[in-house]
Amino acid sequence: MSNKLIILSVLALSFACLALAEPTPLQDFCVADTSSSVKVNGAACKNPMQVQAEDFSFSGLHIMGNTSNAVGSKVTPVFATQLPGLNTLGISMVRIDYAPWGQNPPHTHPRATEILTVLEGSLQVGFVTSNPDNRFITKVLQKGDVFVFPVGLVHFQRNVGNGYATAIAALSSQNPGAITIANAVFGANPPISSDILARAFQVDKSVVDELQAKF
Ligand SMILES: *[C@@H]1O[C@H](CO)[C@@H](O)[C@H](O)[C@H]1NC(C)=O
Numbered sequence: 001m002s003n004k005l006i007i008l009s010v011l012a013l014s015f016a017c018l019a020l021a022e023p024t025p026l027q028d029f030c031v032a033d034t035s036s037s038v039k040v041n042g043a044a045c046k047n048p049m050q051v052q053a054e055d056f057s058f059s060g061l062h063i064m065g066n067t068s069n070a071v072g073s074k075v076t077p078v079f080a081t082q083l084p085g086l087n088t089l090g091i092s093m094v095r096i097d098y099a100p101w102g103q104n105p106p107h108t109h110p111r112a113t114e115i116l117t118v119l120e121g122s123l124q125v126g127f128v129t130s131n132p133d134n135r136f137i138t139k140v141l142q143k144g145d146v147f148v149f150p151v152g153l154v155h156f157q158r159n160v161g162n163g164y165a166t167a168i169a170a171l172s173s174q175n176p177g178a179i180t181i182a183n184a185v186f187g188a189n190p191p192i193s194s195d196i197l198a199r200a201f202q203v204d205k206s207v208v209d210e211l212q213a214k215f
Helices: 003-020 181-186 194-201 205-214
Strands: 073-078 092-098 103-108 114-120 122-128 136-142 146-149 154-159 165-171
Touching: 073 103, 092 103, 092 154, 103 181, 114 122, 122 146, 122 165, 136 146, 181 205, 194 205
Parallel strands: none
Antiparallel strands: 073 092, 092 165, 103 154, 114 146, 114 165, 122 136, 122 154
């Protein structure tokens, strides 16, 4: 390879890394200063000399989430908002509880890959590959099984047991973001015109009106 090619490859690789992960920290940590009005990509840093162990800690992940809702699941997040020490570190986690036959409905995380393990119960999980294939990859997981949802792809979990199920997942962002497909499409505020959605989904406008009324 010529020098020019090598430099180009290294540059391409660096950009690929930047695109896939959060920027490498330039200091040991940057505990989020939630009182700061400074807007940066993340949160401003607390004075490192005033940082305490509590800034790196979160309690309560042993507590089951309340799954009495329309979808029958509850996500308890531990993102930088809940654990300020995660700011700039590119990692976070959640606990997910599922009522019997409950689901964590189809959604995507625009900024994170997710790796999930089942602590209790059994879950059907799945994701769909991007266009044009839209291949559906799915599997039933048992306690102790691990599954990865690649960054940005639409995915879900459904409790396929008669008891409660619990999972823990790690995400490759301090603030992964979540776009729940049904809510984003049919519950946009202000609404997306129903004629746009009727044509996009190839259904009658009345079907869209009904869906929009629900979200
Ligand atoms: C769980 O959520 C439901 C619906 O919001 C509510 O009625 C119920 O009181 C909650 N249960 C507990 C234990 O908080």
